[in-house]
Amino acid sequence: MKLHKASAAAAAVLVLSLTATACGGDSDSGDGGGGKKITVGIKYDQPGLGLKTPDGKFTGFDVAVATYVAKELGYDAKDITFKETKSADRETALSRGDVDFIAATYSINDERKQKVDFAGPYLLAHQDLLIRSDENVAKGEDLNGKKLCSVTGSTSAQNVKKDFAPNAQLKQVGTYSECIAALQSGAVDAVTTDDSILAGFAAQDQYKGKFKLAGLKLSNENYGIGVKKGDKAxxxxxxxxxxxxxxxxxxxxAVADNFGPANYKSEPAPKIGNIVK
Known part of the structure; x- marks a missing residue:
């Protein structure tokens, strides 16, 4: 009797499953439509790249790329949930399935490729300097004796001191917004991180025309879209x-819309799989 009940229950589940499939029930399988949703990891605090505005909207180059990709995967804009994914959380978010993919200034490197797979790259950025628009820095060595700002824990400022300007005066703060404010007030002479991030800040309305990129290309940063390890499809x-x-x-x-006001001279769109060392 127990076997008979189990068989009947299994048959009922099978019928319900087939019915749901025929009716096109909700799914997260990745082909879009029919009420399906997709969750994308982005940054919330990087103007020009990934920013959540006070009214709850999302803007930036990474957002534009993610939205385009999601559409090609079959999802309308209304079907996308953007989830804040900070740098330290990206690999965990993918492995746990919290997000379907990540577009968040995610530089492709060998260490990360052990934990996640990457599509792209979709942007080649470089470490650079942001300076006031009426000043010039021709090379990294020109920062010797100058005040240089970056965020605490960043490798960018340390790279400048180690490789180009050992006598630069390093100021480390909690956020790049603080660095930008210090640059505006004259408290520092330059801010350093990826040129795409700097261009995004400089493109904000309150800063238009006040800053420019030095254009030094101190490193290569290949931004990729991270997906769960093993998901080749x-x-x-x-x-x-x-x-x-x-x-x-x-x-x-997308480049012009998000970086144009900072006179950001982006590299041409990179070839898929072409990682510039």
Whole structure:
């Protein structure tokens, strides 16, 4: 009798499952439509790249790329949930399945590739300096004796001191917003991190025309889209979407919309799989 009840229950579950499939029930399988949702990890605090505005909207180049990719995967904008994914949390968020993919100034490197897979790259950034618009820095060595700002724990400022200007006066603060305010007031002479991040801050309305990038290209940062380790199908789909974004010029528009006011001279769109060392 118990076996008979179990068989009946299994049959009922099978019928319900087939019915749900035929009716196109909700799913997160990745083909979009029919009420399906996708969760994308981004930064919330990087103007020009990933920013959550006070009214709850999301803006920036990473957001534009993520939205385009999600659309190519079959999701409308209303089907996307953007989830804040801080740098230290990115690998964990992917392995736990908290997000479907991450577009958050996520530089591709060998250490990270042990834990996640990457599509892209979709942007080649460089470590650079942000300076006041009426000043010039021709090379890293020019920072000797100057006041240089970056965030606590960042490798960018340490790289400058180690490789270019050992006598730079390093000021470390909690956020890049604090660095930008210090640059505006004259408390520091330059701010350093990825040029894309600096351009995003400089493009904000309150800073337009006040700052510029030095254009020194002190390092190469290949931004990729992170996916769960082993999900080759997702990597392939995202790469196809990125190639289409470049081909139809949506990539160029996203660069102009988000970095233009800072006179950011971006590299051409990188080739998929081409990691610049």
């Amino acid at each position: 997702m990597v392939d789909k995202i790469n196809a979407a990125l190639e289409k974004m470049v081909k139809d010029k949506a990539w160029d528009k």
